[in-house]
Amino acid sequence: MIHLKNIVKQYGNTSALKQINLEIRNGELVTLIGPSGCGKSTLLRVINRMIEPTSGEILIHGENALNLDPVKLRRSIGYVIQNAGLFPHLTVEKNVEIVTELLGWDKAKRKQRAQELLHVVGLAPEKFAHRYPKELSGGQQQRVGIARALAADPAILLMDEPFSAVDPITREQLQAELLAIQTQVKKTIVFVTHDIHEAVRLGDKVALMQEGEIVQFDTPDQILKSPKNDFVAQFLGQERELQRLSLHLVGDIIQQGHGFFDLEQVNINQEHTISIKANARNALSKLLSGVPSLLVLDDDEKPIARVSVHDFIRGAL
Ligand SMILES: Nc1ncnc2c1ncn2[C@@H]1O[C@H](COP(=O)(O)OP(=O)(O)OP(=O)(O)O)[C@@H](O)[C@H]1O
Ligand SMILES: [Mg+2]
Incomplete structure (x- = not known):
C-alpha cells in the first residue's frame, strides 16, 4: 500500500x-x-x-x-x-x-x-x-x-x-x-x-x-x-x-430486467443480434445507426432479451 x-x-x-x-x-x-x-x-x-x-x-x-x-x-x-x-x-x-x-x-x-x-x-x-x-x-x-x-x-x-x-x-x-x-x-x-x-x-x-x-x-x-x-x-x-x-457490458443494461421476453416470439435469423458480453457503448452505437432493436444472446448464443435505445435512455445503469 x-x-x-x-x-x-x-x-x-x-x-x-x-x-x-x-x-x-x-x-x-x-x-x-x-x-x-x-x-x-x-x-x-x-x-x-x-x-x-x-x-x-x-x-x-x-x-x-x-x-x-x-x-x-x-x-x-x-x-x-x-x-x-x-x-x-x-x-x-x-x-x-x-x-x-x-x-x-x-x-x-x-x-x-x-x-x-x-x-x-x-x-x-x-x-x-x-x-x-x-x-x-x-x-x-x-x-x-x-x-x-x-x-x-x-x-x-x-x-x-x-x-x-x-x-x-x-x-x-x-x-x-x-x-x-x-x-x-x-x-x-x-x-x-x-x-x-x-x-x-x-x-x-x-x-x-x-x-x-x-x-x-x-x-x-x-x-x-x-x-x-x-x-x-x-x-x-x-x-x-x-x-x-x-465501461459496461450489454449484460449490465439488461440486468435490471429491461427487455426480457418470451422466447417463443423470436426468430434469431430475422433480427440484429449482440452478445451479452459486448460493450454497451457499441450496442448503443449500433442502435443509433438505425437498427430498431438488438436481440441479446447469452454465452450459448441463446436469445435472452431485446434492447432498444429506450433501455439506454431509461438509465438502466
Ligand atoms: N523544479 C521546479 N522548480 C519550480 N517549479 C516547479 C519545478 N518542477 C515543477 N514545478 C512547478 O510545479 C507545478 C507542478 O508541476 P508538474 O510537473 O508536477 O505538473 P504536471 O501536472 O505533471 O504537468 P504536465 O501535465 O504538463 O506534465 C507547476 O506549476 C510547475 O511549474
Ligand atoms: Mg507531468
Missing part, C-alpha cells in the same frame, strides 16, 4: 502540491489526471523520492519512505516515462537488464529475466534483444520501457504519460497490453495521463487533480456518474455518459 499523508511540495512561491492525502491499495491501478501543471508528475516522483516533499509523510507497505535509503527505494520501484527514456547506446536486452544488474543479479539470471519480460511485452527476444532503441518504433520502445520497469519484479510501478508519444492505434494496443499484463502481475500502479479515455479505461480508481490538490478520487464509473463539482464535470467533457457506457 502507498499512503501519502499531508504531502506538500513548495517551489518558492509555487505550491506544486498542497496537503495531498491519498491511499492506494496493493494491486490497484490508479490513474492521475488533471490539467498541465496541476502537480501530477510531482506527486508521482514524490512516491519514489526523486522529489523530496517539503512536508508530509509517505508510507510504503507501512514503512516510512522518508527513512529509507532513497537510492534503494528508487531501485525497488519501477518507473516508466514518455518516450521510454531508454539508453541509446545499449541494446534492448541490456536496457532491460539495467536494474537487475544494479541489484547485483548474476548474468544468467538477468538474461533469463530479460528474455522472459520481452515475451511478456510482446517483443520476441530472438528478433529484438540485440537491437538498439533507434531501431525500434515508438510503441516498441515503450514496451521495452515497461519490460525494464518490471525486471526486478517491483511491487510498485510509476508511469508518467508512458503512452503519450505514440499514435492512437498503438496507444490502444499498449493500453490493452498493460491491462493484460496487470492481470498477471498485479502490481500497484500509479499512472499519469492527460487523456480521460485512458484514465477511465485503465484505472481501478481515478484521481483528478487541480492546482496541487486532489479534487476527486473515485472509481471511473463513480467519477463519470457523479462528478463532484463543475470543474470535474467540465474536465470529463460532454461525452461523460457515453464514456460511462463504455
